[in-house]
Amino acid sequence: MNEYCETYIKISKDALIHNARFFKKDSQKKLIAVIKSNAYGHGLIEVGKILEPVSDLFAVASLDSAVSLRKVGIKIPILVLNPLASDYALVALEHDIMITVSSLAELKQFEQVIKDSESPLKLHLKIDSGMNRMGVKTSSEAKDIIEYNSQKLKIVGIYTHFHSADDEGLSKKQQKLFKDIYEALDTDFEYVHMCSTSAALNKWDLDFTTHVRIGLGLYGICESSDVKPVLSMYSKIMIKKQVLLNETVGYSARFKAREDTWIGVLPCGYSDGIIRANTGRKVYIDGYYCEIVGNVCMNSLMVKLPHQNVSCEVELIGPHISAIEIAKHLKTISYEVVTILPPHIKRIVE
Ligand SMILES: Cc1ncc(COP(=O)(O)O)c(C=O)c1O
Numbered sequence: 001m002n003e004y005c006e007t008y009i010k011i012s013k014d015a016l017i018h019n020a021r022f023f024k025k026d027s028q029k030k031l032i033a034v035i036k037s038n039a040y041g042h043g044l045i046e047v048g049k050i051l052e053p054v055s056d057l058f059a060v061a062s063l064d065s066a067v068s069l070r071k072v073g074i075k076i077p078i079l080v081l082n083p084l085a086s087d088y089a090l091v092a093l094e095h096d097i098m099i100t101v102s103s104l105a106e107l108k109q110f111e112q113v114i115k116d117s118e119s120p121l122k123l124h125l126k127i128d129s130g131m132n133r134m135g136v137k138t139s140s141e142a143k144d145i146i147e148y149n150s151q152k153l154k155i156v157g158i159y160t161h162f163h164s165a166d167d168e169g170l171s172k173k174q175q176k177l178f179k180d181i182y183e184a185l186d187t188d189f190e191y192v193h194m195c196s197t198s199a200a201l202n203k204w205d206l207d208f209t210t211h212v213r214i215g216l217g218l219y220g221i222c223e224s225s226d227v228k229p230v231l232s233m234y235s236k237i238m239i240k241k242q243v244l245l246n247e248t249v250g251y252s253a254r255f256k257a258r259e260d261t262w263i264g265v266l267p268c269g270y271s272d273g274i275i276r277a278n279t280g281r282k283v284y285i286d287g288y289y290c291e292i293v294g295n296v297c298m299n300s301l302m303v304k305l306p307h308q309n310v311s312c313e314v315e316l317i318g319p320h321i322s323a324i325e326i327a328k329h330l331k332t333i334s335y336e337v338v339t340i341l342p343p344h345i346k347r348i349v350e
Helices: 013-027 036-040 044-054 063-071 086-094 104-113 139-146 168-185 197-201 323-330 334-339
Strands: 008-011 030-034 057-060 078-080 098-101 121-126 153-159 191-193 211-214 231-236 239-243 261-266 282-285 288-293 301-305 313-317 346-349
Touching: 008 044, 013 030, 013 044, 013 197, 013 211, 030 044, 036 044, 036 334, 044 057, 044 063, 044 346, 057 063, 063 078, 063 086, 086 098, 086 104, 086 121, 098 104, 098 153, 104 121, 104 139, 104 153, 121 139, 139 153, 139 168, 191 211, 197 211, 282 301, 323 334
Parallel strands: 008 346, 030 057, 030 211, 057 078, 078 098, 098 121, 121 153, 153 191
Antiparallel strands: 008 231, 231 313, 239 261, 261 301, 282 288, 282 313, 288 301
């Protein structure tokens, strides 16, 4: 992590806790906090420590993230959402981490690897209700897994994932498929979950689920006035430079001054998650919205200043420029704006 750099990320503890409490209260379910991909770029360990007291389970994509959480003393249950190569099943067991299972063949491979262990490996069965990514599609496949008799394996959870939570017809179809399989199994699971952020906000949950599984909403970057953005990102103008009429700025001379212009140079670029498509969008400096001009470089970018004497503090993402607006400029989704912010940027929790 960079200590000696003026580009940094601020994480609001209050906003994170507020958002977690909102989803628990609104859904009346327990909370699975999705903190995969470095907690959506917010910082896995920082977010894990803040959310542990208000979460019932953490969901991550990789076993590595799960182990990192255990190593800093996180005690609550952890589930790995991505498929795990069976070779690593013992590591999961050693750190008391739950794994997602999507087929009987996979289940048998896990059993083989952990055959000499004392405690059972805890698993969540994934139901594919239409995403066509992971999970079983039929109740007979699900039954084969649930009824597979092994002292070494314990299926403690069952879940599915909505692929188009803003579409009522498609979501109702997924609800029905999940419900039919769940009922056919007639099993008491400790964890039954289906709703991610937009599914929870659209109220697609069913009575028999126990948890909601929330990512984006925890970070406050979904279209809801009930949540608060958690992340902001700042940098500093390190150099102010006057470019004269018709001079150009940066690689490929992309920006050409139409008049004598003050330019600010910031120590962050595409290797800091501010990708080249950010050219043309605004940052906020001293009460002014200032345009990023020229091609963004690997470690620096240039902004057009209203005059020489603006202060040097720059908001790249924050109260004046939301991740949602930036996503629109980049023609992507807000998930991508934050998850690409790399771990080397300092995170300050406030
Ligand atoms: C399986 C699964 N569950 C939950 C989530 C969280 O979704 P969201 O960030 O929309 O709440 C994701 C996100 O990608 C996911 O893949």
